[in-house]
Amino acid sequence: MVLLPAFRSRNYRLFFTGQGISLIGSWMTQLATVWLVYSLTDSPLMLGVVAFTSQIPSFFLSPFGGVFADRFSRHKTLIGTQVLAMLQSLALAALALTGAIQIWQIIALSLVQGFINAFDAPARQAFVPELIEKREDLANAIAVNSTMFNGARLIGPAIGGLILARVGAGYCFLIDGVSYIAVIIGLLAMRIQEKRIPKSDVSPIQRIKEGFIYAFGFPPIRTILLHAAIISLFGIQYTVLVPIYAEKILGGGAETLGFLMAASGIGALAGGIYLATRKTVAGLGKVIVLAASILGLGLIAFSISRHLPLSLLTMLFVGLGTILQVASSNTVLQTIVDEDKRGRVMSLFTMSFLGMTPFGNLLGGALAERIGAPTTLVIDGIICIIASIFLAKQLPSLRRLVIPIYEKKGIIKTM
Template sequence: MSDLHLRLSSPRHLLPPLAPFERTAPVMPASPAVGPAGETPPAEPDEEAARKPPHPVSAPGGLRPALRSLKYRNYRLFVVGQCVSITGTWMQRAAQDWLVLSLTGSPTFLGVTIACQFLPYLLVGLWGGVTADRYRKRHLLMVTQGAMAVLALLLAVLALTGQVRVWEVNLLAFCLGLVSAVEDPARETFAAEMVGEKDLGSAVSLNSAVFQLARIGGPPAAGLLLDVVQAGWIFAGNAVSYLVVLLALLRMNPAELVPHTSAPRSPGQLKAALRHAAGRPELRYPILLMGLISVFAFNYPLILASLTNYYFHRGPGTYGVLNTVFALGCLGASFLVAPLLERGGLRLVVAAAVGIGVAQLAAAAAAPSLVLFALVIALAGVVGQSFVISANTWVQMNCEPEWRGRVMGIYMLVFMGGNPIGNPTLGKIAEEFGGRWALFFGGGAAALGALCIAALVRRSQIAVPNHPSSVRST
């Protein structure tokens, strides 16, 4: 659930009298009143306030671009919940993998369990986007966090009582995937309601940094705990971590959120969302790039495992080091890319996509030297995560609020769905010809495809002003 390949997402947010599925009335644009001199009078105070970004409370001044979103109290609560919950998610992921292997002794069964968790994205991922547009995101996240806590608690009880079976783990993993498929578009788009479009890039970058830190620390912590406690206690701890998110959501001030515009219930909303994304070049091309890169380039666990074992002839320790180096590169990108988002716009998205392919080609060329390969893998982490952050930010800032959830549902489907397509192909190449050839093929295909899409972007004459939220094709 790195952002790049495992795609595990987590959750967090709330309001006093709980009305989780209270719908907001669609906002109808009012015709502006015109004064005698043909001038539009100032907006009423409440209308003007509704268009403003959230008011920062207790805001530290002079924050660097990557940290600007921390000036909003609601977002600070969100980040605290994310830190705890995503760490718990990574710990449960590691403990669950260990539990399945201890029950079956089969990596094949482990692969089935992982597939059960990601299959729901292909089945209901688009409906998750519709749900995010229809209901208040903060309330929706409360419901998904509660559901995830219940699922983690059920797994903990089964494991601690010694009654757990593999089919039960798979069923709970599938249910968790269903909840995550609904939650992801809401969580991704909730950032814009907490910080406004101006600081959206900062929020996306910080979310990525939190994810990478949890990825670096969570699995090792789970490994240490598994030496002294049962896996069930780790599952129970993860259930508690979701409650931390619920508390953070409850403590938020709804008045400081950007007002939510609800999409009315109507037939054909999925088809309309697909037409909307396909008909807008500024949305179509970043989503196509994400699909391309997800299929051919975001397969690092497979490639690193193959090269470590069969090319460098090293053990799991080296594999762990390479994964950590890659994650550190992703973490660095989370802070480095934020200042470039407003100026780079779509150019940054395309350049980062091309850079991913070039980095993989360089990694394949550097493979004879383990040290040089590790350095290039760190660079691949930087450009890869820069692409994820810039593409996510660009797509959200070029969506009207009432379309944002559905478009991000399409984005997440492409992001999560490309890996199951590319992994078997690159795995077969690695098995037949070696991991270096898999890197050459994936990197070459990604770079060539990104260059072709870059040419299409140039031909479509998409305007790229300093503030990308106003971009429209000419």
């Protein structure tokens, strides 16, 4: 049996297994949360508010999370964040199963999860290179990570929709809480050689400033971050509007919502498999351009659909475009960034993607309440396509700056 390059590393195999199980639970919780909020409030705006509170800490705290990831053990940081995330999910489960849950409690616990994610996401992304024994396997590991994430995105909502319809949201939260045990065991079983990090008198604020100057002073990194921010602000709004489609437009329920999210997961899984089987990081710039167009067209098609089979088909393309955008951008950044600034740059990527998502969710919920969900998604799709065209025009000049880095790292051969 031929293993994918990333699986040659024992630590990465442990990480993949634990994360794969835990992410299925996380996607179940995400589905159950949006459905529970909509059931309690019947308000698109409240869907946006809850999503906003769960992700806004990433916008403000991710730079500090990046500094933390560059200064302290990423391995120990992840163990801590996973334990805290498990306790948060179990608290949500306890409230839901006892029937005591209220919207303010969901908002408060979503905010707690956001604080955890602000430190977890930069550490997680910066930790992956430490798991890989051969540097040439890194691009494959990042692509396999995306495949894992979206495999869970397929399985989690599908199972979650069925559980939600039959026994309620509380059991989705409970399964999620228990699933964290798998990733914690995987992290504890790893053999990690902790890196000696030199002591520094530089303040965290100064280190954040250094990270900003480095990232935004190099056009390829700056462009990827800004493009990711635009796509996150507009292209990901569909995640809080899908419950409205499931119930109001398609006339379904929790199972319909699960099917729609699972369909986007299938498209994302296909994109992840494609990236995992690519031989090189070279050429991913074109993939990022194409991804934004696929996402935009998928959103427009989904917005005009009034039949479940067609809606499921369009969600395939929404998921495909989303994962190609996120994973390709992540891979390019991980490849071209300097090692000593990896945590800070990946925190900026977290800030650009996860950090902008809450503003997009709040904006999407507010617009949907005023002009309707279909019109909101048409606007989102058009903006994604415009962003794709703009990036395509910049690509040749950015490629000239990246090629020397690829040549230095042996990714492409010098003439």
